[in-house]
Amino acid sequence: xxxxxxxxxxxxxxxxxxxxxxxxxxxxxxxxxxxxxxxxxxxxxxxxxxxxxxxxxxxxxxxxxxxxxxxxxxxxxxxxxxxxxxxxxxxxxxxxxxxxxxxxxxxxxxxxxxxxxxxxxxxxxxxxxxxxxxxxxxxxxxxxxxxxxxxxxxxxxxxxxxxxxxxxxxxxxxxxxxxxxxxxxxxxxxxxxxxxxxxxxxxxxxxxxxxxxxxxxxxxxxxxxxxxxxxxxxxxxxxxxxxxxxxxxxxxxxxxxxxxxxxxxxxxxxxxxxxxxxxxxxxxxxxxxxxxxxx
Amino acid sequence: xxxxxxxxxxxxxxxxxxxxxxxxxxxxxxxxxxxxxxxxxxxxxxxxxxxxxxxxxxxxxxxxxxxxxxxxxxxxxxxxxxxxxxxxxxxxxxxxxxxxxxxxxxxxxxxxxxxxxxxxxxxxxxxxxxxxxxxxxxxxxxxxxxxxxxxxxxxxxxxxxxxxxxxxxxxxxxxxxxxxxxxxxxxxxxxxx
Numbered sequence: 001x002x003x004x005x006x007x008x009x010x011x012x013x014x015x016x017x018x019x020x021x022x023x024x025x026x027x028x029x030x031x032x033x034x035x036x037x038x039x040x041x042x043x044x045x046x047x048x049x050x051x052x053x054x055x056x057x058x059x060x061x062x063x064x065x066x067x068x069x070x071x072x073x074x075x076x077x078x079x080x081x082x083x084x085x086x087x088x089x090x091x092x093x094x095x096x097x098x099x100x101x102x103x104x105x106x107x108x109x110x111x112x113x114x115x116x117x118x119x120x121x122x123x124x125x126x127x128x129x130x131x132x133x134x135x136x137x138x139x140x141x142x143x144x145x146x147x148x149x150x151x152x153x154x155x156x157x158x159x160x161x162x163x164x165x166x167x168x169x170x171x172x173x174x175x176x177x178x179x180x181x182x183x184x185x186x187x188x189x190x191x192x193x194x195x196x197x198x199x200x201x202x203x204x205x206x207x208x209x210x211x212x213x214x215x216x217x218x219x220x221x222x223x224x225x226x227x228x229x230x231x232x233x234x235x236x237x238x239x240x241x242x243x244x245x246x247x248x249x250x251x252x253x254x255x256x257x258x259x260x261x262x263x264x265x266x267x268x269x270x271x272x273x274x275x276x277x278x279x280x281x282x283x284x285x286x287x288x289x290x291x292x293x294x295x
Numbered sequence: 296x297x298x299x300x301x302x303x304x305x306x307x308x309x310x311x312x313x314x315x316x317x318x319x320x321x322x323x324x325x326x327x328x329x330x331x332x333x334x335x336x337x338x339x340x341x342x343x344x345x346x347x348x349x350x351x352x353x354x355x356x357x358x359x360x361x362x363x364x365x366x367x368x369x370x371x372x373x374x375x376x377x378x379x380x381x382x383x384x385x386x387x388x389x390x391x392x393x394x395x396x397x398x399x400x401x402x403x404x405x406x407x408x409x410x411x412x413x414x415x416x417x418x419x420x421x422x423x424x425x426x427x428x429x430x431x432x433x434x435x436x437x438x439x440x441x442x443x444x445x446x447x448x449x450x451x452x453x454x455x456x457x458x459x460x461x462x463x464x465x466x467x468x469x470x471x472x473x474x475x476x477x478x479x480x481x482x483x484x485x486x487x488x
Contacts, residue, residue, distance in 0.1 A: 202376075206376060211369075211373045213328065213368075213369045213372045213373065213379050214379065214383055215379075215381075215383055215384055217378060217379050218381065
């Protein structure tokens with residue numbers, strides 16, 4: 001095991017330095033060595049002249065990180081948060097869960113200090129991860145349709161399936177999800193959570209084949225957002241087997257939305273017919289009154 | 296049938312969105328789409344008033360070109376996954392009113408409006424071309440080509456307007472300044488909202 005003996009980094013990342021020192025106390029081979037290697041090589045990023053000569057040792061750490069030269073703080077945070085998810089059902093969306101997650105990676109529980117105490121980042125990370133999973137799923141389905149291996153779904157079924165797939169990702173965490181929802185509504189979280197919500201809805205419509213470039217673009221997304229949010233709330237209260245009440249609610253809401261489109265068209269046609277009727281009446285009156293003279 | 300009717304088709308055209316400067320491209324496509332939409336409505340308004348006059352065919356021909364432009368930007372908007380401006384319903388009405396209003400001032404009034412708008416649009420396209428050239432001419436080759444072509448078309452419309460005595464319109468310079476100010480405001484807003 002070759003370890004770089006580095007003098008304290010000139011631009012220390014407080015967190016990494018604390019963690020490195022603290023994890024010296026909590027050794028857990030081989031996890032510790034892989035995370036050590038990452039911390040040691042991270043400052044190397046800033047001080048290239050201190051890079052060790054000779055072949056770089058390869059570690060097969062957690063997740064096969066041997067090919068990475070360094071890990072950014074963001075990547076580290078992602079790893080901690082992902083590991084923390086496992087502890088959410090027990091501890092909720094809290095710093096405790098993050099601390100437990102950090103422990104499984106061989107880091108100090110002080111790692112939780114990198115994050116807000118209300119668990120915001122953990123929740124946002126989870127939501128972002130779910131959205132990515134949904135996008136990947138929809139992308140794969142689209143590929144199958146393009147290859148002709150699957151039938152193209154009608155819009156209402158596509159929307160239902162997409163929303164159901166996304167909501168099912170909440171099932172393992174459903175007990176603590178109401179807590180998460182309230183945290184997402186905190187003022188300092190609203191920009192991020194809104195952003196995540198709108199991009200997810202936009203993704204679903206995109207894969208559903210939406211090509212509107214007029215105000216419909218907004219109407220459709222607003223409608224789907226409403227469907228998603230209400231279904232999510234219903235799911236929180238649902239105690240039926242496999243949430244079948246929720247899916248039935250979803251089906252009804254999507255059907256309503258489809259009908260809304262039809263109703264809007266009908267209203268427009270009726271409106272046009274009425275206008276035409278009035279115009280016809282006006283012309284008739286003009287004729288009768290002898291006012292319709294050619295100029 | 297699905298909400299909104301006809302514009303749901305299988306998700307097909309997609310340019311690769313990796314590596315492009317999304318915020319810049321978003322703005323460009325959004326504002327250009329709004330511009331072509333507005334131009335369409337302006338010509339529609341002019342045709343409503345002057346459709347049966349001697350300049351009818353000229354306006355109709357320019358309108359047809361704008362329709363093609365709008366169609367192209369609709370495609371680009373879907374391909375780059377750009378959000379349209381919220382103000383579209385407003386430009387719908389405002390464009391029509393501007394077109395009809397200028398046409399009520401007479402044929403020269405309509406032509407003056409055309410000159411003012413087309414000059415604004417071609418200046419605007421020029422600055423977008425500069426922006427894209429500064430970013431990366433190779434990466435945005437297709438988009439640049441399209442914008443250059445459209446800029447040339449708009450310049451042509453501008454020249455046609457001048458040929459048809461736009462400058463003899465009543466209060467030509469006041470009209471032109473006012474319309475161009477409106478265009479600047481429309482561009483500013485459509486880029487952002």
